[in-house]
Amino acid sequence: MSHLDPEVAALLAMGEQVSDDDQRHLDSCPECAAEVASFARAVEAGRATRTGEELLTPPDRVWESIRTELHLPDAQAGDDETPVSSDVPSAATRHVARRRRVSRRPVFFVLVGAAVAAVAIIAGVWLSGGIVPRPELISEARLDGFPTWAGARGEAMLERVDGHDRVVVDLTASLPADGYREVWLLTSDATDLISLGVLDGDTGTFDVPADVDLSRFTVVDISQESVDGDPGHSGDSIARGTLAAP
Ligand SMILES: [Zn+2]
Structure with a gap:
């Protein structure tokens, strides 16, 4: 042999x-x-x-x-x-x-x-x-700015690396000094959502919990949030887009 x-x-x-x-x-x-x-x-x-x-x-x-x-x-x-x-x-x-x-x-x-x-x-x-596993691009989205956020735009990528899914977002917008930005996954009809976390700066990488059904949660949304103790979505979306195969 x-x-x-x-x-x-x-x-x-x-x-x-x-x-x-x-x-x-x-x-x-x-x-x-x-x-x-x-x-x-x-x-x-x-x-x-x-x-x-x-x-x-x-x-x-x-x-x-x-x-x-x-x-x-x-x-x-x-x-x-x-x-x-x-x-x-x-x-x-x-x-x-x-x-x-x-x-x-x-x-x-x-x-x-x-x-x-x-x-x-x-x-x-x-x-x-x-050695450091190369991420595999699963899907991506162009994030369109909402009318109240003139000029806002961004992009999101759903990646799989080492068996885990993660969302990478990049946001271009003129943002207020107050409050903070939060990244969400929504179902296509926006009846259900989960928070991925706070976006600190223009770009961020967010691990998707393993129990999230990514065939349902296909929409990436970035919201403006105020420090009011309410963990829910403020309803003030800055940009949003639907993930699709690259
Ligand atoms: Zn041998």
Whole structure:
């Protein structure tokens, strides 16, 4: 049975989904499990370098895998410039030895290239959100200003990240110094509503409680509220829009 590719191990270490076959192999192979754990520590170390902790080196088997992948001789053979045999070297072995010498430099550069590629894969997955889950845009809404709020407008996005839903709103409006703004989800007929929270400034991100039926609560509303102790909607909506698939 062949072991996991280093790229697959790196992806696993960063919490990415891999094929069922790879997952099954990981579950039954202590060696690959150890490699994934090692990668995970390297990822942790990569994060930790900002705080000055030391980096770990990748396990030898990663380099072996890269060599195998690139059909390169192993490190010992590549460095050995003399024939192994104690006999007088034949023309053939001399040829092999000479060819090895000639090829050492390209092999070195290929290995450096592979190392750079491996680092780039890890960094790329990291930077592209492989570790911090990338939010998935579920739906979005343009928020239209109400007539009493001339020029008000905004937008809202419903995102799913790491199994949770959240609403990101952005509001452009000339707002009074008094009171505060509150973000709501309404049903399309506005007969039911829930508060997502207070909008502090122009933009805000609000977690949607897991028990909210987002197929019913499709309207995003931002209201002007006064500090009157009434937790309900003031009835003074600034902007509102209906979420729709992007
Ligand atoms: Zn394995």
